[in-house]
Amino acid sequence: MSFPLLTATAALPAVGAIATAAVPAARKRVAKWVALLFSVATLALAVAVLVRFDPDGERYQLTESHSWIRDFGVRYELGVDGIAAVLIALTALLLPFIIGAAWHDADDLEPTRPNRRWRPTQGFFAMMLAVEAMVVMSFAATDVFLFYVFFEAMLIPMYFLIGGFGDRAHAAGEEEAGKQRSYAAVKFLLYNLAGGLIMLAAVIGLFVVTSDQLGEGTYSLQQIVQARADGDFQLGTNTERLLFLGFFFAFAVKAPLWPLHTWLPNAMGESTAPVAVLITAVVDKVGTFAMLRFCLGLFPEASAWATPVVIVLALVSILYGALLAVGQRDMKRLIAYASISHFGFIVLGIFAMTSQGQSGATLYMVFHGVSTAALMLVAGFLISRRGSRLIADYGGVQKVAPVLAGTFLVGGLATLSLPGLAPFISEFLVLVGTFSRYPVAGIVATAGIILAALYVLLMYQRTMTGPVEKSVVREMPDLRPRELAVVAPLIALLIFFGVFPQSLTGIVNPAVEHTMSDVQKKDPKPDHPVADKGWFDYKPVDGHAGGDHK
């Protein structure tokens, strides 16, 4: 048996979480380094996954399969396709930066008197690693039940991360901040739990249907897809639609899609910036990923049936999120609404049912993760200097802290998809993919780009430019080495992928083609076929896009 690389990638942060939590109370610095070390080691394993993954090989690779709960037909089945491999890499990539950025976030909670039992720092970093482990498992699981277990279980550490740790200073006072924080945490949990429980009904339904038709209940994605291809497994139209809705509801809450999005601004606004990044750049990706893997993979016909509605919801998310972002006075909530808009793009790309759209959506997940991380973490550094999240409390920062302002600008420009930075590629692909099938939707979505420019640039203008009026701003220190070390690599990545997106499209495209064949969709024929290829090499439908992975 080969080395269980995926299990190791998921288990390492889990071990790290335990190790971090076990560090004695007085040694909080040790705890931080242990956490960082484990997250970096996990990144190494994730890179190994990416290296060992052969884009032209089997659909699911590095597979592992063991019996787990026989009575429910549940197996411990792991496997990655290109999409999952890339997202695992994203998760593992972001964690060291998140931990680095959060270095001092739990310090305030340290008790003044030594207390053997209360160890906030250890708990904070341990829970981050626990979330990472569960997210990696959800990306790697090819058993629906196994996925569900981690999809649900990750809510608990997230809940404590949101509710237990907030920004240092809060305009409304410590008590009010605590109330808002626990409100945000409870709202997060209730929304996601409700979604998850509805999904549970659908998961049970899937078990009943498979045991009815295949003789034995199974949750194995590969087995179900195979059985459907062989004609052994057929869902009735209504059953399929109901099951699809059960799954989609949970993923739409997680993603989040309008109108189930309202927990995100609260959660991101009240938690610390690194935790907000963890939510939007890592955890929420599970929702959109699961739409691609499970909704489309298990219920292709129902997905096609729901497409018009989903596309409308995605468009509403894009525009509504962007409009509300323009109107925000609070930086973190602004980024949260911007994320809602971006998740609208991802869902749009997935349900456009074109290969450009879906590769675009996958790349979007990765690039949105990196760009939001950059923007949010810099915003967090800014907030930690002034103790306020309100845009109006700043002004002229670029004169006193030019590096901070510069990184903030790059993060912002990435968010508004400036050509040359990575998110441009994915947004472009999503729009092209949407346009080729649904021209009107493509046009409407484009309006989101304009609004993105508006909210990003307005925020930059109000916080960074203008005269330095506020005394606090005047004494504001520039980015410290630790902070720069967190942000600089992220920005480098944004630029790198802006110029060389092929390195990812080569891995992602075969997986997208498999998904397309699951839903039995072909790319629409272009009206005006293009004769030669541009610098951005992209081959739709059949054949793999060339890349530098060979």
Add this chain to the structure above:
Amino acid sequence: MSAVATAGTVPSLWTLAAEPLEAPKIEYGQLSPVIIVLGVAVLGILLEAFLPRRVRYGAQLVVTALGLVSAFAAVLGLAVTGHATTKRAVVGMGALAVDGPTLFLQGTILLVGLVSVFVFAERRLEPKSQTAHVDSFAAQPAAVPGGEGEREANAAGWTTTEVYPLLLFAVGGMLLFPAANDLLTLFIALEVFSLPLYLLCALARRRRLLSQESAVKYFLLGAFSSAFLLFGAALIYGYAGTFAYSGIARVIGNADRQTTAVLAETAGSDALLLIGGALVVMGLLFKVGAVPFHMWTPDVYQGAPTPVTGFMAAATKVAAFGALLRLLYVALEGLRWDWRPVMWGVAIVTMIAGAVIAITQTDVKRLLAYSSIAHAGFLLAGVIATEGRGVSSVLFYLGAYSFVTLGAFAVITLVRDAGGEATHLSKWAGLGRRSPLLATAFSVFLLAFAGIPATSGFIGKFAVFAAAAEGGATPLVVVGVIASAIAAFFYIRVMVLMFFSEPKADGPTVAVPSVWTTSAIAIGVVVTLVLGVFPQYFLDLASQAGVFVR
């Protein structure tokens, strides 16, 4: 004698007595668990009578624990030698059935009893009396609360060691209850375990009036329900001419109808059967705590000494569901189409009412009482499913639920202020800061109640709902999922209080328990997690045990 003279001509109930008696055949081996427990209980009473007060505690503890352990060993022995599967049999002149469900539930009840003894034995929590450590039971239960006698007894440091034999009698009755194979044995077993419980409820050391009130309430309502059950049994006798389950099933199935002349007019009357069946089921639903027979639950849970509440909440539910399953599946199987819709209604109302009313509770014990009602609803969903998967899912759920409940109530005994246990929820604010370990343990139990993956509650809920869905009760599953989402809210509220609220200055302290309570809580946590992560072995056990002897 005139009675003998008329016996030949007019058959009556009295004539049965005149027939020659056969010596009853008792299968001592198969009944050994019950015999051991009841025998040790009698021994406990003798110890109480003859041992000096100071050595009673130790002696009772050893005898009780040994009795429960050896009874459990007997159950294991029976199970290993195949009495759960191939050699299942009706024993004791048809009064008792020893089969899979019986042995599984007897094992569960014995373990629950054993862990309860640990919680009963705790003597570190109450302030030490002049001469001795005391437990949470009244020093002199017969003394008037607040009177001279009570003061003297307290000053003398007396303790009521009779609780151990009482517990054993209750356990003995509970062992008989799921095994009862005729209606009279059912009634007797019910009384055997109920009477000690009524007494135990009245024995609280603190808040004695509340405790006695709860006992009176429990007794009165319990007496009513017993009367219903007895009346129902009489009516069914009128219908079937027999108390034995197998006989009733035969008559319902129209296989053979042997009636005496006395019963000639009533025998076979469906009205008797339906009313009688409804009354018997009502009596059992009362013990289970299903709506609308749930009214006693919150008051009794709140008033009873917490160790007793934990024991009662866990073990009564196990025993009563066992009895209900046997009654419905063995005796009233032929009435399936009559009781199914009724149980549907009861299950739905129970799930919803339990979950909704719990939201408004401010006392942690009442909260868990309503939560237990909601769980009774979930269990009923499994009862409605088919034999085999339905029964085994209920068995698993009962095993999982009872340990979660025991652990949760054991935690409650530790959170105390000057007035004894601090059960008001507002006093639990900030508990997570003061004693993170205890709060974490309680959170594990809450998460298990809420059915979060990786806990036993999730697997149990999944098993029950999957069985219900397979049995065609999809609407029940949907209601159950919605009720779970509602229930999640108040479990989470307690977690918010513990972890995110500021500790109050005059808040309760967490008493440092002895090894007894600690091990009870530890067992609860371990069982909860093991059943949540590696449930297969126990699911196998439950599914092997899922078939009744007829």
